[in-house]
Amino acid sequence: MQWTSLAALALLAQHAAAQFNMLRFACSQLVVDRVDPLVNPGMTYTPHLHQIVGGDSFNVTMEPVEHDLAGQSTCTSCSFAQDLSNYWTAVMFFRSNNGSYHRVPQIGNGGPQGQLINDGGLAIYYIPSGQTTAFAPGFRMLIGDAANTDASKVDQANICHRCWTSPSESQFVGGAPCTGSDTAEIPADPSCYMIRQTIIFPACWDGVNLDSPDHQSHVAYGQGSGATGGGACPSSHPVKLPQLMYEIMWDVSQFRDQSMWPTDGSPPFVYSMDLGGSAAHGDYLFGWEGDTLQRAMDNGCNLNNDCPAAGLTAQQPAQYNACKIPQQAPEPVDGWIKQLPLGDGPANQELM
Structure with missing residues (x-):
């Protein structure tokens, strides 16, 4: 299978063909909300806004022992019906020269591997490398x-941004993720029609802890870098996991006119913390049904296709796009808004 959307191993080996399978599928927005059950459990109006995808049992607490994502969810905004996990990232905003803000929309990924149809949201990858052990129930990380x-x-080998100079997401731009001209900061270039954000998670686990106080210490990166399935694991974290990767296609095409950009030198694009790409982050709560993810890795399930050997069924876009929940911290987040949703209560979002 030619690695086309990622173009990773092919380009790193002077366009040699890379022959392996991986899951690659769409997840539409479940909700855009100021909650974060991993970092701020039980809190509404958390310090910044997130876009959340996945199972509809998502809530502000998500206690790891009591909350069974697969058992308590009735639908998922991800294309595989068996994936009731939750995935979330910060939200990108455009800052206008009049001081107002507009949330940057997301679109589905394209490429020769096939168009992923999203209602907002992001693309999810599970990339195996040799024998992998699927995440256990209750597992979480950021x-x-x-x-x-x-x-x-x-x-920057694991969190990066790419200026997408093609007006179509289906025309691939650049090489492997987080290589070449990719940057840690959000590009501020009117030639960008889109900004692709890549977030690559560690693929090595200590084999004991489903979480850690910082939500990071129980996992580690292996040898090597990039979206290759992860290299050999260190002795401290000997269990090889599927390499989880997010790709978000932020559609900035409507904000390319520099006459709209701030005139004081401040960046035109920021994340919902009112910070740039340095503060980009991603969160994950595992919630696949039973052993379906392990079977998907063991049986070489590929892309967003049905995989009977693992019990995977790909939903139609109308099904996963329809899976939504209301905000648990209600406030306007769309259209032109007066200020970013920050602080300990709903922002005053009168339109400019």
Whole structure:
């Protein structure tokens, strides 16, 4: 199978063909909400806004022992019906020169591997490398630092942004994820029709802890870098996991006119923390039904196709796009808004 959407191993090996399977599928937005049950459990109007995808049992607490994502969800906004996990990231906003903000929409990924149809949301990848052990029920983790203001502290091999100079997401731009001209910071270039954000999670686990106080120490990166399935694991984290990767296609085409951009030198694109790419991050709560993810890895299930050997069924876009929940921290987040949704209560979002 030619690795086309990622174009990773092919380009790294002077366009040699890469022959392996991986899951690649769409997840539409479940909700855009100011909650974060991993970092701020039980809190509404958390410090910043997230876009959340996955199972509809998502709530502000998500206690790991009591909350069975697969058992308590009635639908998922991801294309595989058996994936009731939750995935979330910060939200990108455009900042206008009049001080107002507009949430940047997301579109589905394209490429020769096939169009992924999303109602917002992102693309999810599970990339195996040799024998992998699927995440256990209750497993959770995050990558990145929502308070980081120093781009030099970002592991750019695993969190990056790409200026997508093609007006179509189906025309591939650049090489392997987080290589070449990809940057830790959000590009500020009117030639960008889209900005592709990539978030690559660690693929090595300590084999004991389903979480850790910082939600990161129980996992580690293996040798090597990039979206290759993860290299050999260190002795401290010996269990090889599927490599989880998010891709978000932020559609900035309606904001390319520089006459709209701030005139004070501030960046036109920021995440919902009012910070740039240095603060990009992603969160994950595992919630696949039974052993379906393990069977998918063992049986070489590929892309977003049905895989009877693992019991995987791909829903039609109308099904997963319809899976929505209401905001648990209600406030306007769409259209032109007066200020970013920040602080400990709903923002005053009168239209400018």
